Amino acid sequence: MSKINLACLVEDDPVHIYLSKRYLESSGYIDNIQIYNNGKEAYDGLKADWESKKTLPEIILLDLTMPVWDGWKFLDEFTKLPIEKQITIYILTSSINEADRQKASDYNAVKNYLVKPITMQALVELIERMED
Numbered sequence: 001m002s003k004i005n006l007a008c009l010v011e012d013d014p015v016h017i018y019l020s021k022r023y024l025e026s027s028g029y030i031d032n033i034q035i036y037n038n039g040k041e042a043y044d045g046l047k048a049d050w051e052s053k054k055t056l057p058e059i060i061l062l063d064l065t066m067p068v069w070d071g072w073k074f075l076d077e078f079t080k081l082p083i084e085k086q087i088t089i090y091i092l093t094s095s096i097n098e099a100d101r102q103k104a105s106d107y108n109a110v111k112n113y114l115v116k117p118i119t120m121q122a123l124v125e126l127i128e129r130m131e132d
Contacts, residue, residue, distance in 0.1 A: 039074030
């Protein structure tokens with residue numbers, strides 16, 4: 001498994017931000033982490049990075065329930081951008097709703113749907129399977 005230069009976490013809950021960031025850093029697979037507190041902030045930041053040809057993340061961990069723009073709005077808008085680089089998106093949410101899980105599978109960019117709280121082991125397995 002090769003290292004991931006940049007991971008992006010889109011999450012509004014400070015506890016989940018802390019845990020996810022700590023797990024990502026401790027995994028040994030991630031060099032840099034971007035954190036956005038809602039979908040609009042993430043969209044604006046990633047779009048600006050893409051337009052200015054800055055490095056984009058290889059992986060996005062995306063919460064669904066956030067203020068301003070939720071994860072669905074982010075996905076709807078972000079997937080419209082003609083970004084050529086493959087960015088793997090994992091839904092990381094507290095929603096156990098089967099309709100949400102099904103809706104997530106409708107997005108080609110979404111690789112998996114994980115219910116919080118995530119464990120260190122689950123996160124490492126997710127990263128290791130990225131190349132599959």
